[in-house]
Amino acid sequence: MDDLLARLRSGLPSEALLTDPDVMASYANDMASFCAAGAPAAVVLPRTVEHVQHVMRTATALRVPVVPQGARTGLSGAANASDGCIVLSLTKMDRILEINPVDRIAVVEPGVVNATLSRAVGELGLYYPPDPSSWEMCTIGGNIGTASGGLCCVKYGVTAEYVLGLDVVLADGRLLTTGRRTAKGVAGYDLTRLFVGSEGSLGIVVKAVLALRPKPPRSLVVAAEFGSAADACDAVCRIMERGHTPSLLELMDRTTVRAVNAMANMGLPDTTEALLLAAFDTPDPAPDLAAVGDLCAAAGATEVVPAEDPAESELLLKARRLALPALETVRSATMIDDVCVPRSRLGAMLDGTAAIADKHGLTIGVCAHAGDGNTHPVVCFDPADPDESRRARTSFDEIMALGLELGGTITGEHGVGxxxxxxxxxxxxxxGLELQRGIKRTFDPLGLLNPGKLF
Structure with a gap:
């Protein structure tokens, strides 16, 4: 331990190295339940690429594991410390290095907060689409590590589609540059995409070149109430089948709607079984909103209410962004699932989740990026009750099994951790697992980067 701290201090400013046990404990875990976390040997807050390289060279020399972290808003335990590790918190590397309106790119350090970047490019008439619900807190580095999505995925796609190039510090301290700044480029294997979603297990992202788009008009939203989740999912299928491209297509079940109302007095309809929000950000959204409203009515919507202006639309979007925080108030803890299924199986996913909730006597609210089939069943439970905690974990696993049975995936945007x-x-x-482990060994032969995560 003394050798480790001495070597770290030799290449770091004093304020970048934290060793107080109480302070280090605050860096031990992210926001996931049921994920063990260890006690780090040190926490480092680098400000430069050279600081990161020094940490990795030290870690390699002494065979000390390193756990990279962003803002720790993750929901899978991917940022949890392991015993005796160096926690490498990248939040101080938070500079926007360049915004180029001609090339439509931004160059940023990993600690830049998503909302900060979005506002900065917005001032220049540009748009960075990925917008996780935690966008006011989460960092670009964390978004890259987990391949984050957001509310706008149905039209604009996920983080991986906006990462053009990366600077990455490898396990042995070497600096690797991947990708490009150009709109096109197919030189060699796509190492950039390999790092996106790797959860800090292959290298430390220290700079990213991100694609931008022209800023769209402010969106208008139509809200549709349904008497059943199945009818709402039928409406989603009709909307997508008819070729509509909403900028947002989100679903909240009855449990979620009631939780949001209880938390923020949003005035959402408590009597509905499912609320579907569809938004369009085209120059004239009225025809699309009307067409989607008709499709919702044909699918059995009990009421269709178009927002009259952007302010009313923003209020509805605020309600959707509050879904996860609101469900966290139902019980003292939550487990947030992240199962993505084909859109055509969305109804079966919601019905199956409701059956699992009834089977285990639990409250499970579902909010979903319905346009791309990404559901977030939220299991609410009391961690102080051992039996309820057991049932919560069992239901969580059954929901993931259901997703796989329906042809889906265990994670659409939160990661594995x-x-x-x-x-x-x-x-x-x-x-597949053998090949993925082989890739890990190629980049991290000593197994020092975020050990115990993914597999």
């Missing part, structure tokens, strides 16, 4: 590592092998199969 610790929480879902047992399920990753089931989804990938033995050949």
């Amino acid at each position: 610790v929480l879902k590592k047992e399920w990753l092998s089931r989804e990938l199969g033995p050949v």
